[in-house]
Amino acid sequence: MTDHNTSDKIITAEQLLLARGVKPTPQRVVIADYLLQTLSHPTADDVLSAVSEALPVALSRATVYNTLNTLKEAGVIKEVLTEPGRVRYDANVSHHHHFVDVRTGKIVDIPAEKVEAIGELLGDQYKVHGFQVLFYGELKQN
Amino acid sequence: MTDHNTSDKIITAEQLLLARGVKPTPQRVVIADYLLQTLSHPTADDVLSAVSEALPVALSRATVYNTLNTLKEAGVIKEVLTEPGRVRYDANVSHHHHFVDVRTGKIVDIPAEKVEAIGELLGDQYKVHGFQVLFYGELKQN
DNA sequence: CCCTCAATTTAGATGAGTTCTAAGAGTAGA
DNA sequence: TCTACTCTTAGAACTCATCTAAATTGAGGG
Numbered sequence: 001m002t003d004h005n006t007s008d009k010i011i012t013a014e015q016l017l018l019a020r021g022v023k024p025t026p027q028r029v030v031i032a033d034y035l036l037q038t039l040s041h042p043t044a045d046d047v048l049s050a051v052s053e054a055l056p057v058a059l060s061r062a063t064v065y066n067t068l069n070t071l072k073e074a075g076v077i078k079e080v081l082t083e084p085g086r087v088r089y090d091a092n093v094s095h096h097h098h099f100v101d102v103r104t105g106k107i108v109d110i111p112a113e114k115v116e117a118i119g120e121l122l123g124d125q126y127k128v129h130g131f132q133v134l135f136y137g138e139l140k141q142n
Numbered sequence: 143m144t145d146h147n148t149s150d151k152i153i154t155a156e157q158l159l160l161a162r163g164v165k166p167t168p169q170r171v172v173i174a175d176y177l178l179q180t181l182s183h184p185t186a187d188d189v190l191s192a193v194s195e196a197l198p199v200a201l202s203r204a205t206v207y208n209t210l211n212t213l214k215e216a217g218v219i220k221e222v223l224t225e226p227g228r229v230r231y232d233a234n235v236s237h238h239h240h241f242v243d244v245r246t247g248k249i250v251d252i253p254a255e256k257v258e259a260i261g262e263l264l265g266d267q268y269k270v271h272g273f274q275v276l277f278y279g280e281l282k283q284n
Numbered sequence: 285c286c287c288t289c290a291a292t293t294t295a296g297a298t299g300a301g302t303t304c305t306a307a308g309a310g311t312a313g314a
Numbered sequence: 315t316c317t318a319c320t321c322t323t324a325g326a327a328c329t330c331a332t333c334t335a336a337a338t339t340g341a342g343g344g
Contacts, residue, residue, distance in 0.1 A: 099264070121259075131278065133273055135270055136272055292338080293337080309322070312317100313319105
């Protein structure tokens, strides 16, 4: 398995949690599953409403936050910072970047390969561990 | 004047505020002056403590937030998002990027020229208005 | 099977950062 | 000097996130 949760072989949320050493409780499975199947970079609140309305499993706000932190620490999801005051989550944990459409607020992933040269542009005085690019502009197709 | 507040000719905070159409009250001048002379990317609270301890002017928390928003809207300063839950401010409003030293938390500016090629790396389906790169790693000197 | 016990979930309290409100202070122009 | 608007202020309120302590769950051992 690579670090792309959503590509290569199809893998269920439950299998992914087991593989990363996280006990797959119903709440965790449902949250991980939602994150794996969306491309929308939801906030904690987005996760709570999406999962609450679609599911038999009751879910408290605290559990959403607990689970998001657990999944983040286990490497199942990543935080995305695009705006002040809220954190978004992304189940694509491969090295990649983001593009924010300034008209719609839509956020799309940009593969690392597109900008991979950036890491070498800085001089000797910087030892670059990684970098994050946030593009903003307009998506010409949707 | 270019959009570098801190280079080219020496300019006082008061002159800068006037030039950007912001009435230079004592509180605003003092806050702008602090931001112009620091390289540390302070938070609102950092500004409040730095300015409060150094100055005859009394300063409330609300004024710090009001002023930071006023200066941001006037283009005198920029927000910097490097971590969840807090906003940092930078009086360097030229197009540039940031490098976070993961050992010390120190944040330094990276000039736009160093990474200027990035804007052209995306394909036709993106109209890039701008981009922000956040590097993280280790500063080898300083 | 059914205890036991540790892990998980939960509602609500709490906390951090920021914005809002409404009242007071300052100030430019009549 | 008065007026009228702008700015500042203290504290309330709001939003997002974490903490607390109690209830629930469920896996492993008898």
